[in-house]
Amino acid sequence: MTVVRIPPTLRSEVGGARQVEADGDTVREVLDDLVERHPALAPQILQNGGIAPFVNVYVGGEDVRTLDGLDTSVADGETVILLPAMAGGASRPWAPPVAASLLELVGSTPLVELPRLAPKPAVKLYAKLEGQNPTGSIKDRVAKAMVEDAEASGELQPGRALLEPTSGNTGIALALVARLKGYPLTCVLPENATPERKRLLRLYGAEIVLSPAAEGSNGAVRLALELAESDPRWFVPFQYANDANPRAHYEGTGAEIAEALDRVDVLVAGLGTGGTLMGAGERLRETFPDLVVAAAEPLPGDPVMGLRSLDDGYVPPILDVSKLDRKVLVSNEESVAAVRDLLRLEGVFGGVSSGAALAVACRLAAELDEGVVVTVLADGGWKYLSADFWDADDEGLAASMERTVWW
């Protein structure tokens, strides 16, 4: 015979008793016998063939979820303890009316409905405007999280310097964080990166090391890792393999969307490092279990700036492809058409990767009869102003895309 201790929150289901008896050699048998004797307990402690989410079951002082679950053995005379599982939390940081530093203004970005782009009235389309972060992109979240994570672990201390292979938004975001926290930053980028990129990085205070144009972004990674090995002063955050990247989206981007909306059916984000899809996807799936997490992926050989085709051979270590429900290919031309529509119809000035995410979001929204689709727009269009697709006519668009070398 086993004694089962009942918490006050469940005593009304057992006639007020503090403990009751049940029989069995395993937790499953004990709980089955328990609900047979006290049927009112059943929905509270067993759900879908497992232990209900809001109850913890302990045998020998251990949570059986950390042992063998329902198969955990229960010795005769042993006590089983039921307790409420209590969890919660603030979900999102609250923004003070006056910020002590620009770093406090990272995240908590607006979510705006895009009714003119939604394919049908019963499908709501929302965009998370990450271009409203301090340096104008979602990478502010990642840069801040990676640096603060390394500071907290003691790996990054005064006297060290940051080194990151990037020609894009991550470099600019890291430059801001590094400057405000007093670390020097060096960015390694391919020598054919656009002059605007190099100028912006230098204005934010970053040093620049150029890698051979022919090796592309992989060459920048190679050179950065070589430099880091030659001098222990360097700390390389390396966003593709840094767990602080998806965590920033779990605790920030995803939690903010979960807090803002009562329903989300589809989350669409561009596939870059995978950080947004992994982190925000995981957080949103906790609140909306039937969520579809969809990656907007550029066609192989048709690069969309800031995004990555998995077929090009590099899978970022933080990306677990099995956690993506959909992977939708999108061409550069579609991305540009979508980003122009976004500006023309909704007044939102997005970057090219935002166009890719939006194009996929519209496609998936069209597949639904009703529901809520959220897409994450990673940056604004300002850094792409020199591109000539903005005002090209439709026929000229294809030609202008062919002329545009994105990296």
Next chain:
Amino acid sequence: MVIPAAVRSEIAEHARAELPNEACGLLLLEDDVAVEYVPGENASPTPYYFELRLDPVVWADLGDRDVEQAVVHSHVSSPPRPSRTDVERIGLWQGLPYVIYSVRLDELAAWRIADGAIEPLPLAS
């Protein structure tokens, strides 16, 4: 509900000690007066989440005392109002006193969450 100043400062002290993460614990009440704060461990320590962990025998013994229990947790910077996460994870704590302390605002507030609705509980010291 009455939370005397001495108990309140124990909650505040625990919440500050756990920074940058959220803190959590149990408040024991007799006739709606808090008589003891039992600090717990946050099993998922982050600035935006808590998962209350106490020694199960200790917690079960508390349940056998003639005291009412209230779950307490801290919000690091946001106001002491239940978030969506708090409402979703209320579980078996439905309808019972639920106390939140905001570290940044140094504010304590008590609530009752049931069927998705949040009701404030008047608090005195």
